Structure formats: C-alpha cells, structure tokens
Amino acid sequence: MMKVELNVNGKPVTADVPENTLLVHLLREHLRLTGTHVGCDTAQCGACTVIANGRSIKSCNVLAAQMQGAQITTIEGVAAADGTPHPLQAAFNDCHGLQCGYCTPGMVMSAIDLLAHNKNASQAEIREQLEGNFCRCTGYQNIVKAVQQAQKTMTA
Amino acid sequence: MYAFTFERPATLADAAKLAKAGGKLLAGGQTLLASMKLRLAAPEQLIDLGGIRELAGIRKEGNRLVIGAMTRHADVAESKEVQTAIPALAELAARIGDKQVRAMGTLGGSLANNDPAADYPAAALALGATLVTTQREITADDFFQGLFVTALNESELITAVRWPIPKRAAYIKFPQPASRFALIGVFVAQTDGGVRVAVTGGGNGVFRHAELERALDKSFTPAAVADVKTDASELNGDLHGSAEYRAHLIGVMAQRAVAKAVG
Numbered sequence: 001m002m003k004v005e006l007n008v009n010g011k012p013v014t015a016d017v018p019e020n021t022l023l024v025h026l027l028r029e030h031l032r033l034t035g036t037h038v039g040c041d042t043a044q045c046g047a048c049t050v051i052a053n054g055r056s057i058k059s060c061n062v063l064a065a066q067m068q069g070a071q072i073t074t075i076e077g078v079a080a081a082d083g084t085p086h087p088l089q090a091a092f093n094d095c096h097g098l099q100c101g102y103c104t105p106g107m108v109m110s111a112i113d114l115l116a117h118n119k120n121a122s123q124a125e126i127r128e129q130l131e132g133n134f135c136r137c138t139g140y141q142n143i144v145k146a147v148q149q150a151q152k153t154m155t156a
Numbered sequence: 157m158y159a160f161t162f163e164r165p166a167t168l169a170d171a172a173k174l175a176k177a178g179g180k181l182l183a184g185g186q187t188l189l190a191s192m193k194l195r196l197a198a199p200e201q202l203i204d205l206g207g208i209r210e211l212a213g214i215r216k217e218g219n220r221l222v223i224g225a226m227t228r229h230a231d232v233a234e235s236k237e238v239q240t241a242i243p244a245l246a247e248l249a250a251r252i253g254d255k256q257v258r259a260m261g262t263l264g265g266s267l268a269n270n271d272p273a274a275d276y277p278a279a280a281l282a283l284g285a286t287l288v289t290t291q292r293e294i295t296a297d298d299f300f301q302g303l304f305v306t307a308l309n310e311s312e313l314i315t316a317v318r319w320p321i322p323k324r325a326a327y328i329k330f331p332q333p334a335s336r337f338a339l340i341g342v343f344v345a346q347t348d349g350g351v352r353v354a355v356t357g358g359g360n361g362v363f364r365h366a367e368l369e370r371a372l373d374k375s376f377t378p379a380a381v382a383d384v385k386t387d388a389s390e391l392n393g394d395l396h397g398s399a400e401y402r403a404h405l406i407g408v409m410a411q412r413a414v415a416k417a418v419g
Contacts, residue, residue, distance in 0.1 A: 002162060019162035019202075043190050044334075047257060055230060055259035061189050064205055066182070113255065117234075128324060131336070132254025147172050154217075 008033070009077025017064055020108045024059035029072060035075035035105045037136070044086045046133030048125045049106035050074050056113035058132070075105035078112065088112055088150040097146030101135035107133050119155055123148065157192055164204040166210070168315065171203055172290050176311035180205040183226060185266030186257050211264070211315060214238060219321050221245075225264025225314040230255070232263065243284070244325040244343070244417070248275050251329070253336050263313040267299070270306050270361060273337040277362035279319075279327060281354035282343035286318040301360040322347045324376075326417035328409045329357070332396050339397050344368075344417055345377055355406055357400070359385035359392025367411050376418065378411040 004021075005014050005076045008031060015030050027050070032128060036059060038046030038090035050117045051073040078086040088108050091097065091098045107130070114121060114129045121129065126147050127140075161172060175181055179200030182188060182417045191197040205211060214235045223232060223239050232238055233250035247369035252258055252266075252275050266276040267287065272350050280287070280296040287294045308314070322345040329341030338357035342365075345352045350374040353365045354360045371380045388403035397405070 018159065020157040020159055022157065043186065043257070046254075049256055056256050057259045058256045061186060061257075062187065063162070063185065063202075063204075065164065065184075066185065066204055068164060068207070097230065110256070121380070129255055132256045 003070065004064045004068060004093065006064075006067050008072045009074060015064070016062055018145060019063075021064045022060055023052075023057075023062045023064050023067055023072075025051070027059060027066040027072075033074050037102055037105055039106070044088065045103070045106070045136075046110060047056070047103050047106040048081050049109040049111055050073060050110055054113075054116070056110045056132075066090055072107070086112070086154045088115075088146070090151070091146040091150035092143070095142050095146035095149055097139070097143045099135075099139045103133060103135045103137075107135070107143055111150070114147070115151055115154060121147075121151070136149065157189075158195075158198065160192075160199060161201045161394050162204065162387075163201065164207045166207050167309075168208055168290060168313065171208060172311055172313060174201070176358055177309075181205060181268070181313060183262040183268070184228065184260040184380055185259040185265075186253065187265070187269050190365075196362060205313070216241060217318070220393065221319040222316050223263055223319065223323065224260050224268075224316050227262045227264075229253075229258035229263070229266075230296075233258065241321045242319060242325060244322075245319065245347075247284070248279050248327045249334065251275070251331070253370060254340065263317060267316055267317070268306060268308060270300055270304050270398070271337070271400070272303050272359055272361045273332075273339075273357045274362075275327070275338060275341055275356065278341050278354040278356040279344040280317065281313040281362050281364060282327075282345040282352045283319050283325065284345075284347055284352060285347065287304065287314050287319070288318060289314050297364075300362050311364045324419075326394075326413045328416060330405050330409060330415040337358070340405035340409050341403050342368075342406060343412045344372065344410065344413045346372075346417065350353060352375065353410065358402055358406070360390075360392075365406070365410075371412065372375045376414065378415045378418075381410045384410070 037047040039045035165316040179201040329338040386403040388399040391399040394398040
C-alpha cells in the first residue's frame with residue numbers, strides 16, 4: 001500500500017492504495033467519482049480522459065502513484081458551483097453530441113483541454129485533436145458541432 | 157494489473173541505485189504500463205522518474221538545444237525555443253500518438269524504448285543528437301541497436317539529449333491510422349557535416365539511408381531522390397503494409413520531407 005496525495009476537483013485528497021492502482025480506479029473506486037469511464041483499458045478509446053496539471057491524459061494508462069501532488073479535474077468538477085453546466089456540457093446537450101453517452105465524459109474533458117490550448121481551433125484541428133477519443137456509436141459529426149458551438153460561447 | 161512495488165526517488169543517484177538493484181525505470185509510462193497490462197513486461201519494481209526535477213526542461217546552449225529526458229512530447233511541441241531552433245522537431249513531437257499520450261509520454265522514454273516505428277529515434281539519428289546519460293555520452297549513431305535494443309546498460313539513465321541545430325530539416329511520416337505510429341517516417345537534415353537521412357517504421361529499428369544521403373548531398377531537392385530505390389528485402393512487412401510498400405513509401409516520404417525542408 002502507498003499513500004497518494006493529490007487534488008481532485010479543487011479538494012485535497014489523501015488515499016492509501018495498492019501500488020498497482022491506476023488513476024482511473026482511484027477516482028472511480030476510492031473516491032466514487034464514476035463519471036470517468038473505463039472503456040478499452042488499453043489507452044486507445046479515451047473514455048477515461050481527465051485533466052491533470054492542465055492537460056488531458058488517459059487515466060487508465062497512468063498509475064495513481066505517478067500523480068503524487070497533481071491537480072486533477074474530472075467531469076464532476078467542470079460545472080459551475082451552482083450546477084450550471086460547463087459550456088461544453090451545454091453544447092453536447094444542445095447539439096445532441098452523444099448517442100449512448102459512454103464516451104461523453106472523456107470527449108468533454110478532451111475538448112476542454114483542446115479549447116484551452118487552441119481556442120480558435122478549426123474544424124480540421126478539432127477533429128485531429130480529438131483523435132484520442134473514440135465514439136463507438138460513430139456520432140462524430142455532432143460531437144464536432146458541439147465543440148464548435150462551445151467554442152463560440154466560450155470566446156463570446 | 158499484477159502486484160509490484162513502486163519507488164519515486166527525488167534524485168538521479170537514488171534512481172540509478174534502484175535501477176542497478178533491478179528495478180524498471182518508469183518515465184511517462186505510455187508504453188510500459190500498457191505492456192504490463194498485457195504481461196509483455198512484468199517488472200517487480202517500478203522506479204518513477206517523475207519526481208526528479210532536473211530531468212525535465214528545454215534550453216539553448218550555443219548552437220544546440222538541450223532537452224531533458226523527462227520532457228513531455230507536448231512540452232517539446234509547444235516550446236518556442238524548439239519551434240524556433242528546430243521546427244521539424246517540434247512538429248514531430250506534435251504528431252506522436254494522440255494529445256493525451258503527448259501529455260504524459262517523454263523524450264527519454266521514447267528513445268530508451270527504441271520502438272522500431274517511433275518518431276523520436278528518427279529525429280535523433282538524422283540530427284546527429286548526443287544522448288547524455290548518468291554514465292557517459294552516446295551519439296545517436298551508436299545508441300540505436302535494432303528492435304527495442306539500445307546501448308544503455310541496466311543501471312544507466314538518459315538524463316538529456318543534445319540536438320545540434322541543423323541548417324534545414326523536416327520529418328514526414330505516413331502514420332498508421334489507428335496508432336499514429338509510422339508505417340514509414342523519414343527525417344532529413346542538412347547539417348554542418350552533410351545531409352543525414354533517418355528512416356523509422358521499416359521493421360528492424362531506425363536506420364540511416366546512405367543512398368538518399370548521397371543523392372541529397374549532391375542536390376538538396378525532391379527531384380534528387382525521386383529515383384532512389386530502397387531494397388525491400390531489408391525491411392519488414394506486416395498486416396498494415398508489405399515490405400515492398402514500405403520501400404516505396406521511403407522514397408515518397410523522402411521527397412515530401414525534402415520539399416518541406418526547402419520550403
């Protein structure tokens with residue numbers, strides 16, 4: 001067992017976990033933050049995407065122990081304090097940017113990172129930057145539309 | 157995942173000591189952790205290098221860039237220093253894997269792993285980089301020794317890579333569409349010591365291409381390499397592309413890379 005101290009969604013967290021605990025399992029099983037999904041468990045699908053120290057990462061491909069001292073944001077931490085959805089959450093809702101919804105938390109976290117680093121991303125850049133996230137329903141058209149709509153509201 | 161022990165040393169000396177005792181070094185983990193899940197690797201102890209501050213960072217030293225081994229791909233891609241001094245290197249880093257992988261994956265990890273289809277080995281070999289380790293300095297020409305094999309010994313860590321700044325350089329890869337690994341990637345560099353061309357994705361590890369270098373030394377133009385053929389019998393094929401297809405791709409990627417380098 002080892003002690004991991006990090007910050008999740010603005011709150012300090014200390015967890016005693018086995019050394020082989022993946023970040024996604026720390027989030028889901030120890031902190032009960034089940035919005036972050038495990039899809040492929042092989043770092044391909046991106047359903048487990050969270051933001052760590054300002055960049056999106058795949059939490060199934062990182063050990064919790066590697067994240068000692070990190071600032072983590074999960075899908076549970078992106079809405080405003082009064083519950084108002086993040087502009088990307090609102091846009092995924094408006095544009096029907098989801099079908100089954102399994103990939104959505106990862107898509108939203110990946111898109112938050114995308115717009116934070118490239119707020120004027122073109123449609124081609126949005127598609128390229130979301131390449132680490134799979135939608136098995138193949139609903140990519142509306143996902144890209146949602147990111148573009150959020151881009152407008154966030155830069156307005 | 158199976159059980160293992162985990163160490164997070166704060167100094168290089170401690171990391172080297174643990175490595176000598178048999179631990180496996182963990183850089184970004186983007187290859188190693190996935191390999192461990194599949195039991196392609198099964199170390200009993202991981203030594204996380206993420207806590208050693210001196211291993212990350214980018215600085216210019218005279219006519220060279222020095223990049224710390226734990227510098228993430230995303231940091232190389234976004235670095236103004238790299239974009240200005242060796243734009244081809246920044247662009248290469250921006251196209252490794254996907255952006256989540258680039259946020260964790262590191263320069264040193266990629267070089268030490270020496271995947272036969274990885275991008276960084278092509279840059280290191282074509283630019284004539286020097287790998288600085290805890291024990292010595294190794295030129296890229298001596299470092300890469302074939303499929304996942306390098307000159308590193310068990311207890312040796314890469315600490316930084318020194319990149320001579322070329323006159324002109326470019327890297328073009330034909331990415332495997334799912335993984336973004338190179339089916340073939342060609343890095344061309346016009347250096348003070350002549351033209352150097354490195355090819356990745358051919359199957360047995362990164363290699364220099366003497367015929368392309370000779371042709372480009374005479375004339376650094378895409379037309380100069382249009383007729384340079386590569387012997388397919390020295391390449392490997394797989395379900396993504398035959399050896400003959402890859403041999404052809406080398407010529408095409410080389411022409412595109414030279415066109416890009418001459419702008």
